[in-house]
Amino acid sequence: xxxRTLCLGILTFGDSSGYEIKKAFEGRLSLAYDAxxxxxxxxxxxxxxxxxxxxxxxxxxxxxxxxxxSITKTGRxxxxxxxxxxxxxxxYRSEALTTLMFSHMLPASNITSxxxxxxxxxxxxxxxxxxxxxxxxxxxxxxxxxxxxxxxQAAIDxxxxxxxxxxxxxxxxxxxxx
Amino acid sequence: xxxRTLCLGILTFGDSSGYEIKKAFEGRLSLAYDAxxxxxxxxxxxxxxxxxxxxxxxxxxxxxxxxxxSITKTGRxxxxxxxxxxxxxxxYRSEALTTLMFSHMLPASNITSxxxxxxxxxxxxxxxxxxxxxxxxxxxxxxxxxxxxxxxQAAIDxxxxxxxxxxxxxxxxxxxxx
DNA sequence: CTCGATATATATCAATTCGATATAGAATTT
DNA sequence: AAATTCTATATCGAATTGATATATATCGAG
Numbered sequence: 001x002x003x004r005t006l007c008l009g010i011l012t013f014g015d016s017s018g019y020e021i022k023k024a025f026e027g028r029l030s031l032a033y034d035a036x037x038x039x040x041x042x043x044x045x046x047x048x049x050x051x052x053x054x055x056x057x058x059x060x061x062x063x064x065x066x067x068x069x070s071i072t073k074t075g076r077x078x079x080x081x082x083x084x085x086x087x088x089x090x091x092y093r094s095e096a097l098t099t100l101m102f103s104h105m106l107p108a109s110n111i112t113s114x115x116x117x118x119x120x121x122x123x124x125x126x127x128x129x130x131x132x133x134x135x136x137x138x139x140x141x142x143x144x145x146x147x148x149x150x151x152x153q154a155a156i157d158x159x160x161x162x163x164x165x166x167x168x169x170x171x172x173x174x175x176x177x178x
Numbered sequence: 179x180x181x182r183t184l185c186l187g188i189l190t191f192g193d194s195s196g197y198e199i200k201k202a203f204e205g206r207l208s209l210a211y212d213a214x215x216x217x218x219x220x221x222x223x224x225x226x227x228x229x230x231x232x233x234x235x236x237x238x239x240x241x242x243x244x245x246x247x248s249i250t251k252t253g254r255x256x257x258x259x260x261x262x263x264x265x266x267x268x269x270y271r272s273e274a275l276t277t278l279m280f281s282h283m284l285p286a287s288n289i290t291s292x293x294x295x296x297x298x299x300x301x302x303x304x305x306x307x308x309x310x311x312x313x314x315x316x317x318x319x320x321x322x323x324x325x326x327x328x329x330x331q332a333a334i335d336x337x338x339x340x341x342x343x344x345x346x347x348x349x350x351x352x353x354x355x356x
Numbered sequence: 357c358t359c360g361a362t363a364t365a366t367a368t369c370a371a372t373t374c375g376a377t378a379t380a381g382a383a384t385t386t
Numbered sequence: 387a388a389a390t391t392c393t394a395t396a397t398c399g400a401a402t403t404g405a406t407a408t409a410t411a412t413c414g415a416g
Contacts (some may be wrong), residue, residue, distance in 0.1 A: 001273045001276065002371095002372070002373090003372080003373075004372095006276065009276075009279075009280055012280070012283065017393095017394075017395090018394080018395070018396090019393065019394050019395075028279070029276070029279065031270065031272075031275055032270065032271070032272045032273075032275035032276040032279060033271055033272070033276050034269060034270075034271070035373080035374095036373080036374060036375070037375095037394095037395080037396075037397095038373070038374060038375070038376090038396090038397080038398085039372075039373055039374075041395070041396060041397085042372090042373095042396095042397090065394090065395085066393090066394070066395090067394090067395080079283075080283055080284075083276075083277050083280050083283070083284065084284065084288060086295075087272075087273030087274040087276070087277050087292065087295075088273045089299065090270070090271070090272040090273075090274065090275075090299070091212060091269075091270070091271040091272070092209065092210065092212075092268070092269070092270055092271075093210070093211055093212070093268070093269040093270075093271075094209075094210045094211070094265075094268040094269070095179045095210075095265030095266045095268075096265040096268065097209055097210035097268075097322060097325070098179065098184065098187075098207070098210040098211050098261075098265070099261050099265050100318060100321065100322060101187075101206070101207065101210060101318055101319075101322060102187055102190070102261050102318070103317075103318045104316060104317075104318060105190065105257075105258055105261070106258075106261065106262065110262060114265065117264075117265075121267065121268070138282060139281075139282075139343045139344055139346075140278055140279055140280070140281045140282060140343075140344050141279075142343060143278065143340055143341075143343045143344045144275060144278060144279060146336065146340060147275070147333070147336055147337070147340075150332055150333075150335075150336040151329055151332050151333050151336070153332075154328055154329050154331075154332030155325070155328075155329050157328075158324065158325050158328040158329070159325070162321055162324060162325075163321075165317045165318075165320060165321045166317055166318050166321045168317075180401070180402090181401080181402075182401095195364095195365075195366090196365080196366070196367095197364065197365050197366075213402080213403095214402080214403065214404070215365095215366080215367075215368095216367090216368080216369085216402070216403060216404070216405090217401075217402055217403075219366070219367060219368085220367095220368090220401090220402095243365090243366085244364090244365070244366090245365090245366080357416100358415100358416095359414105359415090359416090360413105360414095360415090360416105361412100361413085361414085361415100362411100362412080362413080362414100363410100363411080363412075363413095364409100364410080364411075364412095365408100365409090365410095366407105366408085366409100367406100367407080367408090368405105368406085368407080369404100369405090369406085369407105370403105370404100370405090370406105371402105371403085371404090371405100372401100372402080372403070372404095373400100373401080373402070373403085374399105374400080374401070374402085375398100375399100375400090375401095376397105376398090376399095376400100377396100377397085377398085377399105378395105378396080378397080378398105379394100379395085379396090380393100380394090380395100381392105381393090381394100382391100382392075382393075383390100383391080383392070383393095384389100384390080384391070384392085385388100385389080385390070385391085386387100386388085386389075386390090
């Protein structure tokens with residue numbers, strides 16, 4: 001499942017430009033996947049060559065043409081074929097948790113701010129998810145929205161209850177202060 | 179925070195070969211980061227050139243020499259400098275959740291098996307984490323272990339309670355059966 | 357006892373992805 | 387009035403992924 005396939009998937013929700021596809025990755029797909037312009041634009045070019053999408057340029061006054069992509073029948077068939085495959089294992093990449101793994105090498109103030117920021121980011125995450133959660137269209141969106149909220153909330157609760165474990169184990173402030 | 183820096187971090191736990199570093203990524207670091215041999219070996223070569231690690235070859239009978247790496251003083255200083263930086267935002271990549279996002283395009287049997295497998299993988303995750311959780315050395319490891327268990331358990335609970343939302347919204351079996 | 361699978365151990369390579377940068381006007385905020 | 391953010395596309399070097407190659411040991415199943 002590469003970015004190219006995912007772009008195709010996003011186009012099943014409706015015609016979009018590359019810019020709007022990026023928004024979709026940041027929005028409804030943010031729980032599951034991410035991609036930047038550096039992968040999206042080349043992916044759309046490849047999909048166009050393969051005739052899995054068609055492209056029409058919408059002229060805009062004093063802005064670059066907006067290229068609007070539509071999925072084709074063969075594109076839709078290809079996408080369905082792809083999502084029927086057994087999904088690969090989940091991947092998590094958290095620099096914040098990685099930092100906490102080395103809390104014994106850092107001053108307590110540092111750990112505290114990492115934990116604070118992590119909780120804050122989970123909180124914002126929940127807010128932006130919950131925002132739409134009710135009025136979201138499909139059942140699958142509601143399901144995934146609720147999933148995100150539940151899991152992030154569990155993470156916050158755990159952190160608040162157990163942060164003392166790592167905040168007391170750090171090096172004394174004076175020894176690592178630069 | 180690249181693989182190279184993370185390899186350096188793992189070496190603060192003790193001398194290791196590239197192979198053992200891979201095991202560390204799969205074990206104690208699995209909650210936070212992952213890396214394959216294709217990134218680890220080049221990273222170790224680069225670190226050696228930079229003199230952030232030193233390398234001794236342990237001859238083994240009828241096996242390739244085991245190259246054991248040790249972190250140097252400058253390496254340790256560099257690593258500490260790196261983890262003091264503000265961590266980048268978390269990233270999640272789940273093909274399974276992505277698939278569920280398109281449940282309206284798939285037969286119910288397909289969704290059921292994706293959910294089943296996802297729960298199973300979270301379960302195995304919890305088991306392998308809990309296994310060590312008690313006897314783990316440092317506070318930070320206990321903290322992160324507990325974090326992983328808590329969050330995965332919340333994910334399982336949510337899935338079991340809400341899976342019906344997506345399992346009833348799918349296409350009728352006959353329409354998408356290949 | 358042998359066959360296949362898994363573990364130890366390193367390494368490379370093409371394809372993909374990331375992250376930064378460039379361009380440029382509109383709209384909004386300070 | 388200035389600064390920042392938003393819309394919109396695109397490229398490019400660097401990093402990462404995932405597959406593959408090589409070679410032997412070990413362990414369980416039939």
